[in-house]
Amino acid sequence: MTENELLTxxxxxxxxxxxxxxxxxxxxxxxxxLVQEGFLRALANRAQLRDKSRALPWLLMIVRRLFLEHxxxxxxxxxxxxxxxxxxxxxxxxxxxxxxxxxxxEELSEALAKLPEEWRTCLLLxxxxxxxxxxxxxxxxxxxxxxxxxxxxxxxxxxxxxxxxAADRNIDQGARR
Amino acid sequence: xxxxxxxxxxxxxxxxLAELEAAAVxxxxxxxxxxxxxxxxxxxxxxxxxxxSVVSPASNELQARLLSTVxxxxxxxxxxxxxxxxxxxxxxxxxLPLVHSKDVIAELVGDHLGTTIxxxxxxxxxxxxSNVVERWFDGKxxxxxxxxxxxxxxxxxxxxxxxxGRQYPLAAYDREGRRISLFALGTAAGPREGRCQExxxxxxxxxxxxxxxxxxxxxxxxxxxxxxxxxxxxxxxP
Numbered sequence: 220m221t222e223n224e225l226l227t228x229x230x231x232x233x234x235x236x237x238x239x240x241x242x243x244x245x246x247x248x249x250x251x252x253l254v255q256e257g258f259l260r261a262l263a264n265r266a267q268l269r270d271k272s273r274a275l276p277w278l279l280m281i282v283r284r285l286f287l288e289h290x291x292x293x294x295x296x297x298x299x300x301x302x303x304x305x306x307x308x309x310x311x312x313x314x315x316x317x318x319x320x321x322x323x324x325e326e327l328s329e330a331l332a333k334l335p336e337e338w339r340t341c342l343l344l345x346x347x348x349x350x351x352x353x354x355x356x357x358x359x360x361x362x363x364x365x366x367x368x369x370x371x372x373x374x375x376x377x378x379x380x381x382x383x384x385a386a387d388r389n390i391d392q393g394a395r396r
Numbered sequence: 397x398x399x400x401x402x403x404x405x406x407x408x409x410x411x412x413l414a415e416l417e418a419a420a421v422x423x424x425x426x427x428x429x430x431x432x433x434x435x436x437x438x439x440x441x442x443x444x445x446x447x448x449s450v451v452s453p454a455s456n457e458l459q460a461r462l463l464s465t466v467x468x469x470x471x472x473x474x475x476x477x478x479x480x481x482x483x484x485x486x487x488x489x490x491x492l493p494l495v496h497s498k499d500v501i502a503e504l505v506g507d508h509l510g511t512t513i514x515x516x517x518x519x520x521x522x523x524x525x526s527n528v529v530e531r532w533f534d535g536k537x538x539x540x541x542x543x544x545x546x547x548x549x550x551x552x553x554x555x556x557x558x559x560x561g562r563q564y565p566l567a568a569y570d571r572e573g574r575r576i577s578l579f580a581l582g583t584a585a586g587p588r589e590g591r592c593q594e595x596x597x598x599x600x601x602x603x604x605x606x607x608x609x610x611x612x613x614x615x616x617x618x619x620x621x622x623x624x625x626x627x628x629x630x631x632x633x634p
Contacts, residue, residue, distance in 0.1 A: 223598050
């Protein structure tokens, strides 16, 4: 891939790159720094990209690698939460209805922010960018099976958090197991 | 079938289960209220996460920073490897027999780069009609400019580029999503067959004289393709 092709791609997906970086670091200004730094690294290593159709996941992978180089604590956080067996069987309720009646969106954003980086990244790559499991595996550099597991755990953790919030506020009137 | 695991429901929602397993899960959902409720909640969660994940769009500054990253890198690379000299030498050998200094060519290629990358359309005349564009140039140049009607590329617009106090017409085309810039460097004796050089500030530059005008095409095509595009376009001139 030539420098111009890479530049053209990066310019055309600048919004997606920034959104991804912003979800990683939580700061719009820091996200743009991260994207620029990642782009510079991609330029220097573009010979490693064999398949042009995979250029976007490859760029995202580089941006994430850079982020992780600066934020090594994410790994520690993952081990703390991964052991929670309740995540494989979260409660069921009527969150959709409650969402309409409350300010749940803030709690959802908070719950998202509290997820381990690996889970949150997999979830957002899936829900927001609609990447396949295989593409997500390329970006986060893990097996497809791990992506599947992280996605399930992220969703379960979000449901647990939201149901807990609803119960605390006495707004969840739905069936609880 | 007993209730599928939460992970299976999650993967089924994403269309990432093997066909047989997915069919089994769907069949189970038809008869299990609990799993159906869980799946509905997962569906709701999908859209809620999307809604909660809005980020302000990338600023113009970010795009400018990306562009600047490439420019700095190219300058550094040229200095380090002496490519500036090599490019100049190649230009002298291949292009300059047809006039014009390498600085003018480099400046015009820079114009192409700027509009291609930033997506800005700073045209003096915006039209896909060559006649309209030709009429706009009437009286502004010392010669009658003909704008090629390319069957494979769409004319976007045109403008005059000022380099070193001289005006050079630029006609920009879109060819299957890729930007092509066609400059006229002035009058020349001809016709003269196309000559091309790759790697001029990262682009391919082809020059050819047709109808007494020295045309220069700037694109990101390989040399052979760029030459073919230019020859085909100029063959359409009346």
